[in-house]
Amino acid sequence: MALKIIQPGLLTTIQDLGRPGYFHLGIPIGGAMDRMAMRTANLLVGNDEGAAGLEAVFMGPEIEFTADAVVAVTGADIPVLIDGEEQAGWTGLPIKAGQRLSFGYLSEGARAYIVVSGGIDTPPMLGSRSTYAIGALGGVDGRAIQAGDELPVGLSDTGKAGASVPTQLRRHLGSPTELRVMPGLYWHRITEKAQNSFFADEWKVAPEADRMGYRFRGGQPLEFVERQQPFGAGSDPSNIVDGCYPYGSIQVPGGTEPIVLHRDAVSGGGYFMIGTVISADMDLIGQLQPHKPVSFVKVDMATALQARADRAALMAGIRDHLA
Amino acid sequence: MTTKEIRSPLPGTFYRRPSPEEPPFIEDGGAVAEGAVVGLVEVMKTFHEVKADAGGTNARYLIENEQPVTAGDVILEVDG
Incomplete structure (x- = not known):
């Protein structure tokens, strides 16, 4: 067939x-x-x-x-x-x-x-x-x-x-869609004001968003803590010495438009990452249309692990329902 | 005479012109041939042509240039 x-x-x-x-x-x-x-x-x-x-x-x-x-x-x-x-x-x-x-x-x-x-x-x-x-x-x-x-x-x-x-066994996007984020290794590179505005601002899905990454715009540009760029890093303050990019990591080239790396992402490069969208929320990103509003919500590891367990329980509920 | 609606097949950003320096695909009040390109929708780093599935006259755009559209939005009305 x-x-x-x-x-x-x-x-x-x-x-x-x-x-x-x-x-x-x-x-x-x-x-x-x-x-x-x-x-x-x-x-x-x-x-x-x-x-x-x-x-x-x-x-x-x-x-x-x-x-x-x-x-x-x-x-x-x-x-x-x-x-x-x-x-x-x-x-x-x-x-x-x-x-x-x-x-x-x-x-x-x-x-x-x-x-x-x-x-x-x-x-x-x-x-x-x-x-x-x-x-x-x-x-x-x-x-x-x-x-x-x-x-x-x-x-x-x-x-x-x-x-x-x-429908009660399916996930729903909400508006704005809330994406939970754990701050990452380079969190210290932006100012406290930028750390706050990133989570307070509403962002919108940019039409360029695709399977490699979801780009967002509409929030305030991020200010960086001044430093002398280390050897091997590019000259822009959003550059780092090349590092590994995890699935879900959020890079912000030039400090302006966050990009969440998704299933077809590159695996490394020279942009700092503000943090990582938790694995439980990555499916939601795949359902976002261009121009839809999104807010990022700061969580800790315990919350992220609980969200993962909740998502696994929802999937188990679907398996039980269809068994 | 009836009003015919031409809809966007997909969500994205709508453009009335092929490029910023060129005239619009269809002028306000102009005629539209069936199959004619009436605009572009930008999504996932590419531009997709929206084609008229019905022809007519007295074209009226319901979506402004560079505005967001969703799938099924009426972009243009014509009298047919």
Whole structure:
């Protein structure tokens, strides 16, 4: 069986849970920007949580199915259509050979996860089918899907239609969306005034935000504590001697626009990092549209670990509900 | 005569001109041919053309240049 791509959407890519273990070599972890939505879509169609599906951003693709299957769409709020008739999101939907899956206009959120029973069966690269387009790795020849592609689907005898995840088991963005942050190694590089304004100001998602990083603007520029730049660091006060960039780290080039590094980020470089968005909130970033308001909330390690436990409990609740 | 709406397929920042030095794709009150480019939406470091899925006359923009749009927003109305 295959998925025939009639219209690809904007930058629809094959993703799974990513390829951790190569970041020190400059190969990003990759994988779904909203991992909980991806895991849930897989569970809804009877797949392993790590099976590969499609991540569609801002616009849905149009896909013809060549065999009967179960399909689920999670993540962003976007009308799901089968042969033009609207269907429920976050639900295992039966679809027949020759039918077409398409989408209406996105309302809330940014990324929809489209998963079919059996999972997409393109060749894994370094342990993952995730597409890292800049590195031409994974997916279909290392790129986003195109019209005319026929994506192979694995065999499945577990596909069961009808399962659904209620809204109280999903995460919600809020407005402004609050992203919890732990101050990092370079926190001392900015003045107390800047430390306060970073958390007090409202920021907005810049349209450039993508899978590498989410850029924000609208808050006050950050003032740096004066120093003589060390040997090996660039001349701008936001420069450091090159360091490692963690997933979720927030760099602020020139002190003006914070960038949160996401799944396809570079692994190191010469910008200071004000701190790191906690892992529990990274999925939320993947659902932010351009121009949406965001505020950063300062937390400590105990709060971050509790948030991680809460998120794991929510995912466990989804597994229980669908078991 | 009916009013036809041309919508943005995606969220981002809307531009009425191909570049700051060039005239707008469609002048206010002008005619729009089906399939014509009526503006650009910038998102994820690229510019996407918005094409008219219906033609008409007396074009009226509902979104200003360089303003945010969301998916499904009406960018332009024409009489058809």
